[in-house]
Amino acid sequence: MAGDEKNLTISMVLAWDLGQPIKIAELVSLSAKKLKQGLADSDDQVQKSEPWFGEQAGLTARTRSKGYRTDGETTAGVYVAISKAIEDGCASIGKKIDAVRDLISEVESSDYDLFYDDDGSVKSRESNWETAAPPWGIVSLYLKTGEINKLDLRLKTALWEVAQEDERVAERVSECIEKLADSVKTEIAGSPTDQGLLDILRKYQTPDSTKPGVMWPNATQLEYVRKYYDPTFQPRFVTAEEAAVLNELSLGEQVKFLKIQMAAKDFGQNNKYTAEYPNAEQDGKGDAARHMYWNARMTQEFGADWTERYTTAHEKTGGNVAAREAMDLYNNHLGRDIGQNKNTDDATLRAQVLDTIDNGKAVVIVAGPDGKSPQLAWSRDTPTDKTIVGPGVGIPLPATK
Structure with a gap:
């Protein structure tokens, strides 16, 4: 509503x-x-x-x-x-x-x-x-x-x-x-002609959560977050799996997590791609930058295992567009690779993220052959202003992760 x-x-x-x-x-x-x-x-x-x-x-x-x-x-x-x-x-x-x-x-x-x-x-x-x-x-x-x-x-x-x-x-x-037949999901999602992209589309899918979503943080956590992070912070509706992974962190670590998330959001909105094309922050190169930087920072702070479990749980919302889910999960993976070196300073980290996108290793979303359906594309092959914003809800693919 x-x-x-x-x-x-x-x-x-x-x-x-x-x-x-x-x-x-x-x-x-x-x-x-x-x-x-x-x-x-x-x-x-x-x-x-x-x-x-x-x-x-x-x-x-x-x-x-x-x-x-x-x-x-x-x-x-x-x-x-x-x-x-x-x-x-x-x-x-x-x-x-x-x-x-x-x-x-x-x-x-x-x-x-x-x-x-x-x-x-x-x-x-x-x-x-x-x-x-x-x-x-x-x-x-x-x-x-x-x-x-x-x-x-x-x-x-x-x-x-x-x-x-x-x-x-x-x-x-x-x-x-999510209850659509797998044959229907696969047919509607379409298939990229590039084998590498097709492999990413099929591999980087996660099942929908089977548990009711919850509001996070709880009352005790919220009081701490408002005191040490943002007095106006409001609880968010997240998947049960997402909340469970977040609750593995201490209160101080949860504040660090939120600060990293805000820094990633700012980086996704303010970079050379969004300067050229504002919509790049949604399903475009700016969005790829946000996910990669976010995962890199979290990997440095909380480790690659925790970061992978959290970001996968984050994608377990029902009806997630197949191309977007694959894009986010794959670019998250690239970001975790970048964040393996805990000693890399922030400026270098950002530069490595942008370099990965410019060298074409990341994926973005473009219009399919019909001019509308979201489809994966390599960042190296896609002009910044040719990406599209996919629909909020779509037909998911069968899960593999």
């Missing part, structure tokens, strides 16, 4: 029209019925062909038709699952938004003239001097402070629960896509 990585606000969630995704769910369900019926009609005709087409070629055609029908019915089942995930998700999100509305009413009906900010903070228009005036004095101030703190926590928690449920619904929809 949110559509981006910004923190949700009360005004944002109250403006959501849940009727729109429900309409989409209905259309998806209808498409599943049409697809299943069309497959049945077509296959029935092929299976009846034996009287006039009974040789080996006919048997092969009937066998293949049956396989197409099976895979197609699996796809129809995925459509149904997506429709249900959207409908159930809208219902659960709707209940959590109602909880936010109820708390807003409670805030606005308070005797202490309370109001809320868009981030869920609760405050009073009445000054403490006014509240502490006779006849109740300090007792009234104590009661007001207690009510503000209680409602502030409850409203922020309710808003956080909307954000978490929104992420979980998106995760459930993406999980449905």
